[in-house]
Amino acid sequence: MADVFQKQMRFWGVAPSYAFVAEPETNGVIERLFRKLKEQVIHGRIFQTIDDVRIAVRAFVARYNAEWLVEKNGFRSPDGMRAAWREETFRHAA
Known part of the structure; x- marks a missing residue:
């Protein structure tokens, strides 16, 4: 990662989370989400304020x-x- 980006992340209090070795799909999931966000929310719109x-x-x-x-x-x-995971997890914990 670029030094400037790493410094900005530290300033914001964000810790980097890297993809696992030999598991590129971990990064692909978030990349797909970001692509959808840009396609459906950002691209082609002009926002007046940060709000x-x-x-x-x-x-x-x-x-x-x-x-x-x-x-x-x-x-x-x-x-x-998430609901299915919680139900399964708490059922086994009880």
Whole structure:
């Protein structure tokens, strides 16, 4: 990563999270999400304020988590996948 980018991340208090060796799909998942975000929210729009950008991105994230059917999740939404994981995890913990 570029030095300037690393310094900015430290300033924001963000820790980098790298893809695992021999598991490139870990990076591919977030790259696909960013591509969809740009295609559906950013590209072709002119925002008047940073708050307008925040509102648009938050709406996309909410819609993505609730409605987006992801093939690798058995065509369940991220929210649905998390709910199934929680149910399974807590059932085994009890």
